Amino acid sequence: MLRRIVYLLLFCLPLCTLAQLPKNAITAVAINHVPVAVTDLAAVKKVFSSLGFTIKEGRVHAGITNCFVKFSDGTYLEFVQPLDSTQEIGRFYHDFLKTRLGASELAIEVESADSVAQYLQRRRILFARDHNRVWKNVTPTQPGAGIFYTEYADKNWRDKPEYTTHINNATGLGPVYYLATDLNNATKHFKDLGFMDAGPTTSLQAPARAMTIGRSRLLILDASEPGRMADAFSSRGYTGICGISIAVSSLDVLEKRLRTLSKRGMLTLRKDDKLYALLQPYALFLEFSMPAGTQQAHQ
Template sequence: MAFIYLSAGFAAWSQPLCEEANLHKLVIGIDHVPIVVRDLNEAKTLFSDRLKFTVKNGRAHEGISNFFVKFQDGTYLEFITPLDSSFAIGNYYSNFLKHRAGGTSLALSVKSADSVMLLLQQCAVPFKSNANPIWLSVEPSGNDLFYIEYRNKNWKEREVNTTHANQSLSLKSVWWISKDPAKYISNFTKLGFINKGASTYLGIQAQVLKAESSELIVVSSSEGADILGNFKSPGTEGIFGFTVKVKSLNIVRQLLKDQNLIIKGNSIIYYAKDYNFFIVFTE
């Protein structure tokens, strides 16, 4: 996607219209997460053949190629490899790969991209915008997040693309890690999440942010050190995990029995080490 700057200059979120309550009223939930990889075919083999997800092929466009893992509730993971850095989007993912592979940003589905842009303008927050026949997108600068509104509100992915052998149903949570989690908690609550307070997941102290039914689980690097130690890039900051809701954990155990799963309480964990994230399967 080629983004266009529609606002300039940066100011603190000081105006009354810039309170977090305004943006959260526009947010429907986490829509998808782009994940950049070096070898798209290897990633496809992992997710389709080994982890038993159904994969929807994408296409080459704007300097990238991609594929999707889509869920029944409309959420999805998008796997991307850059092909041509002369395109803006290809260049972005090429630069990201210089640091690591993995999740790059959060895409939040919104009721009205125009309303999001108006609010960001009123708040003097710089952003980029893109429009095409399928969606409108808005990206506030420097926040690892963008908003997306689909033009056809009634469109649904075909069932064949959202039915998985491992019986996955939805992307329930995204995990975020940082040496400075307070900064991201503050930013994300301004950008549409609601802070639900502290909780413990997988024995890890975390802060839980909500966007409707979606969760963003924010963890400090010290709390998540044991998880990071499993990754190819243990210094990962940003997106480092996903919780995927499934119909049956027993099916996951049976189908993925040769995949070095970790059973922890009512969860099954798989480390995608080369991609610097883990997947938590849960009912």
């Protein structure tokens, strides 16, 4: 009898432990970076240099070549051109480009890759893991997941100032915009992947749903009413990441550069204290804004 009681306790203990775990067990830091798939790396370098960004060169590896726009807060944009579709990463971006160019997924920095794996296991979400001496990755393998999680070995590492200083005064990634045909399904999708639902809102004069993860914010736009900057993508039937906000300490340099670029055919827009640039070839718009409480420093 005593042996049966011991067995029963041993069986129930893991169930009790799981029940005590918080529903959102992912300790996320922020949206760390956004990969953007392109077919011509030289062309995208020219565009972002024209916008006043410093470009950090990447390298050829795993079937791709890449470059970066890095920021002083540790966040960054990665531009990826596939070269070899027989290699796993090259194949991923090669397949993505069959649909469109543009931002492919969200890279979420987390405190613990192990806790992410446990979180996904409890929700029966399949995933793959890989690691090296710099990071540990956990990637949900369900179609259309559009996200992966990264734990960095050195959580305080920042790139050299020569790579994170920009003429346009950019300092880091802000909210990311996501275009969806069904707000409720998209909300559930990201909740399942560890995001918190911050409720309905209005963004770019269109209905939206606000999601948060760590210190970052994801704004899901309704594809039936996407707002002016995302309308071009909606009209083509595109969904997924459609816009990226970038924090800047001043709008002056950008406004001058965007004024010049708008004469060359790039659609630009100023709305209150924000500037927008529509990069139609990349199915992406950029939103430039100053942090709340920052005063415009005129140059």
